[in-house]
Amino acid sequence: MYIIEQDNHLEVYTFVLVLFQKVLEQLCRERHKFGVKSELFDGLKKGTTVVEFSSPNIAKKFHAGHLRSTIIGNFIANLKESLGNNVIRMNYLGDWGMQFGLLGAGFQRFGCEEKLKKNPLQHLFDVYVQVNKEAENDEVIGQAAREFFRQLEQQEHQALLLWKQFREITVEEYQQVYKRLGVHFDIYSGESFHQQQAQEVVQRLQRQGLLKTTEKGTGVVDLSSAGDMSSYSTVLRSDGTSLYITRDLAAAIDRKERYNFDEMIYVTDKSQGIHFQQLFQILLAMGHSWAERCQHVPFGLVQGMKTRLGEVVFLEDVLDEARARMLRNMTQSKTTKEMVYPEDTAEKVGISALIVQDFKGPLGSDYKFDWDRILQAQGDTGVFLQYTHARLCSLIHRYGDGEEGAFDPSLLLDQRSISILQHLLRYDEVLYQSVQDLQPKHLVNFLMTLSHLAATAHRELPVKGSPQAVAQARLRLFSGVCTVLANGMKILGITPVEKM
Numbered sequence: 001m002y003i004i005e006q007d008n009h010l011e012v013y014t015f016v017l018v019l020f021q022k023v024l025e026q027l028c029r030e031r032h033k034f035g036v037k038s039e040l041f042d043g044l045k046k047g048t049t050v051v052e053f054s055s056p057n058i059a060k061k062f063h064a065g066h067l068r069s070t071i072i073g074n075f076i077a078n079l080k081e082s083l084g085n086n087v088i089r090m091n092y093l094g095d096w097g098m099q100f101g102l103l104g105a106g107f108q109r110f111g112c113e114e115k116l117k118k119n120p121l122q123h124l125f126d127v128y129v130q131v132n133k134e135a136e137n138d139e140v141i142g143q144a145a146r147e148f149f150r151q152l153e154q155q156e157h158q159a160l161l162l163w164k165q166f167r168e169i170t171v172e173e174y175q176q177v178y179k180r181l182g183v184h185f186d187i188y189s190g191e192s193f194h195q196q197q198a199q200e201v202v203q204r205l206q207r208q209g210l211l212k213t214t215e216k217g218t219g220v221v222d223l224s225s226a227g228d229m230s231s232y233s234t235v236l237r238s239d240g241t242s243l244y245i246t247r248d249l250a251a252a253i254d255r256k257e258r259y260n261f262d263e264m265i266y267v268t269d270k271s272q273g274i275h276f277q278q279l280f281q282i283l284l285a286m287g288h289s290w291a292e293r294c295q296h297v298p299f300g301l302v303q304g305m306k307t308r309l310g311e312v313v314f315l316e317d318v319l320d321e322a323r324a325r326m327l328r329n330m331t332q333s334k335t336t337k338e339m340v341y342p343e344d345t346a347e348k349v350g351i352s353a354l355i356v357q358d359f360k361g362p363l364g365s366d367y368k369f370d371w372d373r374i375l376q377a378q379g380d381t382g383v384f385l386q387y388t389h390a391r392l393c394s395l396i397h398r399y400g401d402g403e404e405g406a407f408d409p410s411l412l413l414d415q416r417s418i419s420i421l422q423h424l425l426r427y428d429e430v431l432y433q434s435v436q437d438l439q440p441k442h443l444v445n446f447l448m449t450l451s452h453l454a455a456t457a458h459r460e461l462p463v464k465g466s467p468q469a470v471a472q473a474r475l476r477l478f479s480g481v482c483t484v485l486a487n488g489m490k491i492l493g494i495t496p497v498e499k500m
Helices: 003-007 010-033 066-082 098-110 113-118 120-137 139-153 157-181 191-207 244-259 270-285 289-293 315-332 342-359 382-399 415-424 427-437 441-460 468-492
Strands: 048-052 086-093 187-190 211-213 219-222 232-236 263-269 294-299
Touching: 010 415, 010 468, 048 066, 048 244, 066 086, 066 157, 066 263, 066 294, 066 315, 066 342, 066 427, 066 468, 086 157, 086 244, 098 120, 098 139, 098 157, 113 120, 120 139, 120 157, 139 157, 157 315, 157 342, 187 191, 191 211, 191 219, 191 232, 191 244, 211 232, 232 244, 232 270, 244 270, 263 270, 270 289, 270 294, 289 294, 315 342, 342 382, 342 441, 342 468, 382 441, 382 468, 415 441, 415 468, 427 441, 427 468, 441 468
Parallel strands: 048 086, 048 263, 086 187, 263 294
Antiparallel strands: 211 219, 219 232
């Protein structure tokens, strides 16, 4: 019956017994701190980490394309926080630039206060689409857009009032979506905060002899190693107005002065790779050695994400669809328990499915979205992960967690229990690997394997009907697995459910 006893390796047998005792007692004692206190992390510098993520454009509905930045940034922030870092979660809104000139001019022509109150972002989106279409054939609208943005830059009261209204409406709407995703931010910043500082950055570049002027009158910084302008970054338009990278330079310098961070991580799609490469190069050229501790975490595109409503996919529609499909699957399943709030559970499980699907592969890869595959109850899916956790919770709720009184580790020397123990011992290594490359796939794969091991053990190592000492030992093991599953899920940004 007992694998190691049959082999008669007394030393190994004793070692495994001690290991089981130590690991399960540690899990019982440390709970959510299990794994993160490992000596593996002794050499890691713990300090202040700024994570800039999500960062949608104001006055536009939250597009599903921003989902990746939001959940990846949340994972990185959770991971760093779990390891003892002071994490500042920052949402750097796209809230400045010519697009607001166009929107402002468009709203003055096509806007409706009534529609704005009823469905703010949908109305602003409709206005933006309409004004863009009109501007293609009407130069007057282009002139009106430039004039509105000029008024904004000059801080003229009426233009600023309208822009502030757009911004407040947007942040309020976004916060509803973030709440559904279980994501929060410490700071809502934006390009508008740094317009004045951007001009100061340009003056400093000029004083340092880093700013060159091209024949077209634009201001550039030479980034070529030979100093021959074969590679450069434009930081100033010919009319003297700042660009996105100028405002990013100002924002980075301001954050260092304000928060004195030890590292700063930007989470955006991979198309912005060159932008961040240039940003860090310019900061270093300006003498900011801390730019070496700034990092861009790029991600690929999601292909084929759409809902029944059509091709233009807003994140709310995706979350609604995930909830509706999951609710239908749960209703049709024979194993689903009765729940007080089935829609709430369906929402959490649906979001888990979206996150796991996104995190299974390398972040830099594109992947094809498939509703049927991600919502499967079997296989390496978020649904299976939640289902395994819920079954273990149900077992513990019914029979207890086995943590009262002593337990006999010699009753856990079957192959299933030993496989689980070996896997649990890898948890700190997986967290260490995750913090090295900031890829969630390591943790996802670990939790999936643990779920499969636990599901098999749950079937083959019954608690009900077993002698009390055996039941006690098995409950202690299942309780430990349940704790690690919940801990890992929370780092991924998944809210564990206890019944489904």
